[in-house]
Amino acid sequence: MAKYIKKPIPIEAVEYRVGLEDGFDDIEVAVNNGLNTDAYKSPINGEKVPYILTLEGKHYISIGDYIITGVNGERYPCKQDIFYKTYVSLNQ
Structure with missing residues (x-):
């Protein structure tokens, strides 16, 4: 299998805070849409x-998630541990 590395393209990201979401679901609706409440914070x-x-559909936001804006303006949440493993700040 061929291997690839991501191009170093700057993205915008911010840790989630109220106002960055596209909407809210009741907990029952979220569970019916597949939200695992055992792992959800x-x-x-x-x-x-x-x-x-997102481009893939509705994604629920958990505590500590980062909201990333991609190269084409698309937005998606990213778990904090994955974010820190994948990205470095350009503001250092």
């Missing part, structure tokens, strides 16, 4: 689950 208080609409 809500970044907000209450029975609502924030989400982002």
